[in-house]
Amino acid sequence: MSAASDLAPEFAIDPKQLAAERLTQAEYVEIVNRLGRKPNPAELGMFGVMWSEHCCYKNSRPLLKQFPTTGERILVGPGENAGVVDLGEGLRLAFKIESHNHPSAVEPFQGAATGVGGILRDIFTMGARPIALLNSLRFGDLADPKTQRLVHGVVSGISHYGNCTGIPTVGGEIYFDPVYSGNPLVNVMALGLMETTEIVKSGAGGIGNPVIYVGSTTGRDGMGGASFASAELSEESQADRPAVQVGDPFLEKSLIEACLEAFQTGAIVAAQDMGAAGLTCSTAEMAAKGGVGIDLDLDLIPARESGMIPYEYLLSESQERMLFVAQAGREQEIIDIFQRWELHAVVAGRVIAEPIVRIRHQGEIAAEIPALALAENTPIYHRESLSEPPEYVQKAQAWSVSSLPTASETGIELASGFLSWSEVLLKLLASPTVASKAWVYRQYDQQVQNNTVTGPGGADAAVIRLRPVTGEKLANPYVGVAATVDCNPRYVYLDPYQGAIAAVAEAARNLSCVGAEPLAVTDNLNFGSPEQPLGYWQLSEACRGLSQACRVLNTPVTGGNVSLYNETLDADGKPQAIYPTPVVGMVGRVTDVRKTVGQGWAKSGDLIYLLGEPLTPKTTTEAISLGGSEYLATIHDQVTGKPPYLDLELEQQVQKICREGIAQAWIRTAHDLSEGGIGVALAESCISGNFGATITLPWALSDRISRWDELLFGEGGSRILVAVDPSQKEAWEEYLKTQGNPPIQEIGIVTETAAELQILTADNQALIKVRIEELWDRWANGLGTYLSS
Structure with a gap:
């Protein structure tokens, strides 16, 4: 990337014009250097959308390279x-x-x-x-x-x-x-x-092959959508409503059928959706990926509005449009398919050897830019990062459950009054995220x-x-x-x-x-x-x-x-x-x-197991935590604490056991523990299956898990509730032994239809006792309370 510097007077540009295209001065200098001249308005617009974060990932591409692919x-x-x-x-x-x-x-x-x-x-x-x-x-x-x-x-x-x-x-x-x-x-x-037998790719090929525009017409809707998507929102964003596209799903249905029929002919060399940045993106990416160029005539593009200028054609994000490269001589075959589906299909350009995107309009060249400059050799930024976690994270890491109000076996005393654990569960089920x-x-x-x-x-x-x-x-x-x-x-x-x-x-x-x-x-x-x-x-x-x-x-x-x-x-x-x-x-x-299973209890008498050890510390952190939990946010209005530590090796083991149990038909229900911990997961399985459950938590409070809310509503990965066919208990538990006796515990039983959820302590004291109808009522009406009117 060239450094920003003073340009010769003939290259000068109004800063407002750069701001409109969301380009920096340094990026403009680079554009001038690559072109060897000042870009015209259409070309500047093309660079603006193609060099946006939405299209070129200029801030994120270095980070994405670490992903396994x-x-x-x-x-x-x-x-x-x-x-x-x-x-x-x-x-x-x-x-x-x-x-x-x-x-x-x-x-x-x-x-x-x-x-x-x-x-x-x-x-x-x-x-x-x-x-x-x-x-x-x-x-x-x-x-x-x-x-x-x-x-x-x-x-x-x-x-x-x-x-x-x-x-x-x-x-x-x-x-x-x-x-x-x-x-x-x-x-x-x-x-x-x-x-299709062959996967359709997007790289253009075959010098002289026709470039075919298909689908809907091009209008002024969606102008600059890619750039709009790469800036923060403000009160002025309502003025960008023209950057929002307008779709026609019935036309898209026809486009699906026409495209798949065309692909079946074997006549399509490459295809590209006209999404973000419209014609600019499709021509540039197809040319760059194929190592060729594209010469396109805007006068041949079906337009829905009169008087459109090259800038508008090139940056329009009108929907339901595609760009094809077809085999030379088979153009009419493709056009006929689209016409049968009452869609536009016109030869609007050709593949050329020179690796440029050349745009024509009214007999003149409206834009001419190297394809790689638009779609491959785009700016890359290695941004400044923090050298240590930010202050809010450090404060969250220092947070302790001891700062919460005292919790007893029966519930918790809040400033607004006492809540039993049953009432806490009902509030969690009614929260919009869980409901x-x-x-x-x-x-x-x-x-x-x-x-x-x-x-x-x-x-x-x-x-x-x-x-x-x-x-x-x-x-x-x-x-x-x-x-x-x-x-x-x-x-x-x-x-x-x-x-x-x-x-x-x-x-x-x-x-x-x-x-x-x-x-x-x-x-x-x-x-x-x-x-x-x-x-x-x-x-x-x-x-x-x-x-x-x-x-x-x-x-x-x-x-x-x-x-x-x-x-x-x-x-x-x-x-x-x-x-x-x-x-x-x-x-x-x-x-x-x-053989797939759902999250609701399937049959009375099934045995409930918890896969994954809920109380095992990993290194210096904890596998189960109220940090970042739905309970902490909903009941205490706090977003803080350490999120639970996740052991990926344990995660693999737990998931493998669950899959095998389902494949062997030992497991009839499986539901992961996420927001709201074991309390919410049990309630959801009761609601989904319309069966009750009696659960005995086989864990006492300890130095590490010192609170009942942490036990009931603490969150953490690598945990799955399963219900096992009691006739398969022996086979199931024999299989567990072959897996090295992983952390899995039997915790309860599915009870009769529309009964209640009971969660008991190890010494048989009730922590939660709620009828299924009441659980369902709170859970089912959580969103409707706000949205049904």
Whole structure:
């Protein structure tokens, strides 16, 4: 990167013009040096979007290089529109996650809807038919009417686009915290099953091959969306509403079918979705990846508005558009397919040998830039980081449970009055983050395509039956895929390294809880500004944790998305960042969908075990902690303390045992312990199965676990509740012996339908005793209290 310096007068530029494109003076000097001249407005706009964080990852790329990206089942890793893994049986799965945070903040319905449309195009661009959607959402305080409006808009946008395209939304997660009030997070993950023999790549090839524009028309909507996504939000962000795209899901459905039909002809050399940065990104990336150039004529681009100038064509992010490179001589074959689907398809350019992007308009050259300068040799920044954890982390590390009010066997005395442990459990179940998300997922079509085995609310991960799209029979007709999205942002805020490890581990654990073998990861890194030492420290530490966990758990990263500058400006103009939120999307292979299990108790009399030792210290830290817990935030209004330490070796062992128990049909229920600890997990299994449970905690209080709330609501990884068929107890426990007698304990029994949850001490004293109807009522109405009106 060239240093900023005084330029010759003929190269001078108005600083306001640079600010509009979100380019720095040093970046402008570099552009001038690369071009050997002053860029025209269209070229400057092209550099502005392609050198944005959203497109080139200029602050995060050095950190992403540490991720493991290869493995036995990895067919396509980072660098393409989506990752692809081998599921066996000749089945190949494409999957990816993307964000649409800033657009959803200013226009929640269209922002969320076009986020769905964009991630679907990433999937079918590879030659895969989309089969499922998941989402990971973060909102502010649900009591705030602004948050309620955002939730309504985002959920409506997701359901509208997914339902209209016929793609089931099968899972997801939602958190609520005031830190997201000004900057919600909308991350969408999609899965698709490959239809084409060859995976469709994006690198252009074949000098002289035609470049074909297909899909919808180009308008002025979505102008500068990539740059808009790479800056903090402010009161002026409403003026950026034109940067939010407008989608048409019915047109996208036609585009899916037309593209997959075109790919089947074998005439398509390369394909690229026109998402962020539109025509600029698609032409530059296709040319750069293929080591060639593209000559494109804007006069041939179907436009929906008159009088558009090159800048507008090139930066428009109008939706439902694609760019193909086809084999010369087969243009009409492709055009005919799209015309049958009533979509535009025109030859708008050619592949050229000179590695440049040349744009023509009204008989003149409107832009001419080396492709690598736009898409590969982009600025890279190694930002200043903190030399030690920030003050808020150091204070959190020094926090102790002894600062909380005294807790007894019956409950806890708060300033607002005494709460029994049963009342604490009910308050946790009613908190928006823990409460039922049925208000949300009932708006999504979960069963369209008729392959959803386990959808939202039924288990810790979604399960989808896989049917070959080409009609051939499978040797194993019951093979499936499981998918989940996970991240506890409080953990990452309090310890980015350990918090990121916990996110990967929880995703893998959720897959194991339905019996799936975890395979691979796609991540969405939602952070504040990397230009602040704190923001960069959080990002770099989280990337380090993600890398470590993915290596140990053997779940390579196939791609994903980086969304930085997620912050708003306060009344004093100071940036207020969200919690660092590295969302982990993970997929797993299911050998037999008939043998998967849910989180609800399945049968009265089943024996309840806790996999994973809840009271074992690891090195100098603790495996179970109230630090960063839902209990601490909801009951005591505090976000502090050390998040639980996670032992990845124990995590592997616990997950392996759970999967084997499910495969052998010993285990009939499995549910991981996450927010709210063992108390909430037991309640959720009772609610989901409509059975009661009697639990005897076989642990006494000790010097290390000195409080009943820590025992009941402390959180920590590597813990799974399972219910075992009593007729299989001997086989189950014999198997455990072969695993070296891991930390697993029998703690109770499933009782009759609609009974009660009883949690007893080792000496048979009741800590919690609540009827299932009361648990269900608090849990089921937690969101509806705010959103149903």
